[in-house]
Amino acid sequence: MTSEVIHREEFGDVAVLHILTNSVDAVSASAIEATATASAMRPITVLDFANVAFINSAGISALLKFVVSAKKSGYTLYAMNVTPHHQKVFKMVEMSRFMPPIEERDLAAYR
Amino acid sequence: MQRVLVNIPSVPIFERVIRASADEVGRALGFSAERIEDLKLAVSEAVNNAIDHGNQRQPGKLVEVVFALDSDKLEVHIRDEGDGVDHVDFSRKIVEDHNLDAGMHRGFGMYLISALVDDCEVSSSQSGTTLTLRLYRKDNDHDK
Numbered sequence: 001m002t003s004e005v006i007h008r009e010e011f012g013d014v015a016v017l018h019i020l021t022n023s024v025d026a027v028s029a030s031a032i033e034a035t036a037t038a039s040a041m042r043p044i045t046v047l048d049f050a051n052v053a054f055i056n057s058a059g060i061s062a063l064l065k066f067v068v069s070a071k072k073s074g075y076t077l078y079a080m081n082v083t084p085h086h087q088k089v090f091k092m093v094e095m096s097r098f099m100p101p102i103e104e105r106d107l108a109a110y111r
Numbered sequence: 112m113q114r115v116l117v118n119i120p121s122v123p124i125f126e127r128v129i130r131a132s133a134d135e136v137g138r139a140l141g142f143s144a145e146r147i148e149d150l151k152l153a154v155s156e157a158v159n160n161a162i163d164h165g166n167q168r169q170p171g172k173l174v175e176v177v178f179a180l181d182s183d184k185l186e187v188h189i190r191d192e193g194d195g196v197d198h199v200d201f202s203r204k205i206v207e208d209h210n211l212d213a214g215m216h217r218g219f220g221m222y223l224i225s226a227l228v229d230d231c232e233v234s235s236s237q238s239g240t241t242l243t244l245r246l247y248r249k250d251n252d253h254d255k
Contacts, residue, residue: 056223
């Protein structure tokens with residue numbers, strides 16, 4: 001697994017972290033966790049799941065590192081382009097409380 | 112009954128092989144796209160559990176997965192070669208503030224399995240643990 005698991009885009013107070021792997025699982029988890037640093041985030045940080053086809057609990061654990069980093073920094077974390085199935089799973093474990101959905105058009109004002 | 116048998120070494124990358132097999136089996140049974148995603152996630156959790164906790168990630172130990180298809184259901188048996196377990200906790204687990212603060216970010220797998228399949232059961236001995244998942248065919252599933 002290379003470190004190119006996330007592509008970072010920044011504008012103003014916003015960082016969009018585009019997840020490049022299509023499987024957020026035990027294999028990709030450590031590379032994803034390694035990017036979950038406060039320096040990679042901005043007051044509004046968006047995780048973009050457009051390329052993600054699969055997430056399991058090992059992947060959720062990795063994503064929770066972003067939740068922890070955002071919380072420590074006082075930043076707000078959002079999820080974008082989440083499939084209906086993954087929305088269901090996020091609701092099951094109440095992940096969506098910590099990473100609510102946001103639409104691409106809602107970011108337009110910050111660009 | 113038709114059976115599909117897949118054995119993998121206890122290395123996380125090979126969980127993806129089982130997941131791909133679950134996808135194909137679900138399609139063969141005519142499951143809906145959402146049900147196939149449920150199946151893949153439940154099987155993924157069970158296999159990761161067998162790799163991590165059952166076989167302790169020892170590559171020489173195998174995880175055996177059997178997909179047993181019949182007219183009214185799909186059964187998936189996931190067996191490890193570990194030392195067995197006394198108890199499996201399927202209770203609901205959610206992300207909670209105090210767990211985040213304590214660095215406890217894991218433990219959702221068994222809850223997800225129990226919530227995503229129609230029923231599941233565990234049998235365990237000193238020679239390994241088998242988790243059986245069942246998904247019953249529904250009226251809107253169809254043969255392909």
